[in-house]
Amino acid sequence: MKSSVITFPGSNCDRDMDVALKKFGFKNKMIWHNDNELPKSDLVVLPGGFSYGDYLRCGSMASKSKIMQSVINFAKSGGLVMGICNGFQILVETGLVPGALLRNRYLEFICKNVFVKLNNKDNSYFKNLDKNIFEFHIAHNEGNYFCTKDQLKEIEDNDQIAIFYCNDNGQINDKFNPNGSIKNIAGIFNKEKNVLGMMPHPERMIDQSLSGEDGSLFFKNLINNIK
Amino acid sequence: MLVNEKVALEHGLKSEEYKKICDLLKRTPNITELGIFSAMWNEHCSYKSSRLHLKKLPTKGKKVIQGPGENAGVIDIEDGDAIVFKIESHNHPSFIEPYQGAATGVGGIMRDVFTMGARPIANLNSIHFGSPQHKKTKNLLRGVVHGIGGYGNCMGVPTIAGQTSFDSSYNGNILVNAMTLGLAKKNKIFYSKAAGLNKPVIYVGSKTGRDGIHGASMASASFDDKIEEKKPTVQVGDPFTEKLLLEACLELMSGDSIIAIQDMGAAGLTSSSIEMASKGNLGIEINLNKVPCREAKMTPYEIMLSESQERMLIILENGKEELAKKIFDKWNLDFAIIGRTTNTKNIELFFDDKQVANIPINTLVENSPMYDRKWKKAKLPKKNKIKNDVFNNLKIKDVLKKILSNHNVCSKEWIWQQYDHTVMGDTIQKPGGDSGVVRVHGTKKAIAASVDSSAVYCWAHPLTGGKQVVAESWRNLISVGAIPVAITNCLNFGSPENEDNMGEFVECVQGIGEASKYLDFPVVSGNVSFYNQTKEVGIKPTPSIGGVGLIKDYKKMVTMNFKEINNLVLVIGKTEGHIDQSLFARAILNEKNGPPPEVNLFNEKNNGQSLLNLIDKNFIKSAHDISLGGLITAVSKMCIMGNKGIQFKKTKNLINKIEYFFSEDQGRYLIEINSKDLANVSKILDKNSVYHEELGIIIDGEMIIDDKTKVTIDELKSYYTNALKEYMST
DSSP, X not given: OEEEEEEOTTBOSHHHHHHHHHHTTOEEEEEETTOSOOOSOSEEEEOSBOTTOOSSSTTTTGGGSHHHHXXXXXXXXXXXXXXXXXXXXXXXXXXXXXXXXXXXTTSSOEEEEEEEEEOOOSSTTTTTOSOSEEEEEEEESSOEEEOOHHHHHHHHHTTOEEEEEEOTTOOOSGGGOSSOOGGGEEEEEOTTSSXXXXXXXXXXXXXXXXXXXXXXXXXXXXXXXHO | OOOOHHHHHHTTOOHHHHHHHHHHHTSOOOHHHHHHHHHHHSHHHHOTTTHHHHTTSOOOOTTEEXXXXXXXXXXEOSTTEEEEEEEEEOHHHHHHSHHHHHHHHHHHXXXXXXXXXXXXXXXXXXXXXXXXXXXXHHHHHHHHHHHHHHHHHHHTOOEEEEEEEEOGGGTTOOEEEEEEEEEEETTOOOOOOOOSTTOEEEEEESOBOSTTTTHHHHTTSOBOTTGGGGGGGSOOOOHHHHHHHHHHHHHHHTTTOEEEEEEOOTTHHHHHHHHHHHHHTOEEXXXXXXXXXXXXTOOHHHHHHOOOSSEEEEEEOTTOHHHHHHHHHHTTOEEEEEEEEESSOEEEEEETTEEEEEEEHHHHTTTSOXXXXXXXXXXXXXXXXXXXXXXXXXXXXXXXXXXXXXXXTSOOHHHHTTSOOSTTSOEEEOTTSSSEEEEOTTSSOEEEEEEEOOHHHHHHOHHHHHHHHHHHHHHHXXXXXXXXXXEEEEEEOSOTTSHHXXXXXXXXXXXXXXXXXXXXXXXXXXXXXXXXEETTEEOOXXXXXXXXXXXXXXXXXXXXXXXXXXXXXXXXXXXXXXXTTSXXXXXXXXXXXXXXXXXXXXHHHHHHHHHHHHHHTTOOSEEEEOOTTHHHHHHHHHHHHHTOEEEEOOOOOSSOHHHHHHOOOSSOEXXXXXXXXXXXXHHHHHHTTOOEEXXXXXXXXXXXXXXXXXXXXXXXXHHHHHHHHHHHTO
């Protein structure tokens, strides 16, 4: 399985994603933001970081970068595109997924483990996973998901919510909402479910010496689903 | 502008220093030259008050590749790998403008490390604030934490450990010390020594602006009522540009184009160009019209003294200019050939086709002032006699609650959750433990790092305090299973012109030297920050020690959380009941006098090495060193983190229980072992003459101190976990 990780000048989770994808069997290539063409890929990943410094709205400059036109075309033709953290912010800015990511509600960067609950398994990312609650890691300043009421209705009608923040029992309420996201939304799909944007970093949970191993389950399952 | 003594004094030079400049040059300097002298001769750059004493520190060792004098120290971690590390202060700017001050402190220290060819793999920091009740403390803390996070998070370097303290002596002068560790190949370390004539001098990175002019001079003076006016001397950071600079430099370093490289830190272009030429015993010629400027009509004076961030100076091999330019173009960074190396041994500056400065480099470096300042030796204070009644009137549980929720002890999660501590995917011990630990990417090895300081001990008796900080750093590394290798120090003191403050400096350095020599734990880099005082009031002497250790197999790393019910808990090292200068004495008895606990270096070494031996033999399930707050505070943390309790054994101590639990005797650790290993562990410890005793057994849910005193782990958590969060949210 071939994957491509896009490196923007300020990406800083690109190597971590490369390590994770390779560990679970992907043949991964790092693609420079200034390239025109995506190589043939089964999965494209927009990694975390600060793409162009993010002094403007996070991800807004990256969404207009050279490589993104091919990424957008790839997504529109049904290719799998996953944006993690800053990658999610970029996806939102391209319009591939709806909504916006605001600053965290207490205006502070948050780096910690969180639990998330899968909402929809009818897609290439989560199908065949045999549990619903995962422990992932977040590290962001702008992960407060927001959308209009109309958008929310549409998202819900199309079953586009991918994951919710919750506790270890899967309970979803404001107490377990780290950043103020509407409805505890931690990740969403596009309508077709081939594009996934989420704030948590599964690539930081791929080894028992790290924060946990739920990321391993995610990647192992992902490559099997794509095969 | 005409230069005279008055102008020189305004630049922070002393009358006799100005006279010396005129004598050395055999003429009156022009304003640009005066600016350069003031930048090179201030305390921050010249170490004029400290040099004499710093020479006495042990800086060599089997593992030392590079000691002090370069951008950072370098140690050998085997297999051709090296760790490059240093700690540096950014105190003055952080008090004036906490966000930018702290952020650029982090940026500056990372640049020092990647200048040497190392990719930064971990950041740490030691930050000290005034009393929690002081009106400025909350905002300063928030600003500093946001600044450190803002810079480090964007760079994608995990912040893995740190230290935060509160003391009213920092009310008018907070301390922000930032430390970075980088990983390099032993045979690919880059130095700042220029070599060869007519080699191109290259400027890369951000453009030069008017920010930070005289920053280093500001950092070499005390504060007064007009500190707000000093805001323009604080630099503004741009972590995104630094990230580009990091990647571009490492890319260029993978080839063989670079002869010498130096970051533009304090005193910017001035000190970087002069240091490189001086080390190579060369001259340097710079055309200031070629320097990329952010603002129009900058004068030579401003260009030379700007402390704009994210800039580097490189001396390249001839013919490599195009190749280098391509790399910096790729990363969208400025690149300019601004000069060349010469044989004149002078720094010559040109602007608009005129020579605007011409100074022999040795006058700026070798001939810079060095002072043997007067200093006062401190006496060891007399021990306090505390009556048993005082102890008997206290309830252990009440005291424990106060100590665990004390701002100097309580959980600093509110701080470190704002730092990305897991990026790079190698953090195997997060903040909150004895040391932060990161794996050496792709290997079995890991690096542990800790940063410590004990200003109260240093204030009570500087010599003992200096020793103690090194010993504590050593213990923090051992507690996670790392072999201590070397340290970096950041020496924060008041005015060297004050005999008491200077005495604190001299004796702390002596203590640091004695301990690091005895423990074979050499000092490989560091920084001195004097004048941490507002008007006449100086801070408590605060040397921060950044210790680095090696774990050869990261699977053997030890953490402090209790692991398993029915395991035994042992104390290594003897509890004598030293209460003076303990947190208990200050926070509960309001007693500020007396000597700090004695540091017995033989015991430190013996206890530490014996524990490492036990760790290597896989006997140790968890370990934690005993420091601030004493034994029961240390046990409480192990309970809280492991979510388990302990039943204390009935002890036959000669000292009072309060003394037993809250004294801060040195050289002690708590260890958890399986009960079946007790005989073996005791045998090894006995063989090495290490004092140890059984403290108790791990149980579920509560700490049982005696028949009458119990406290649940949830209660302990509520004292420990929420204090800082609640403070910051009110």
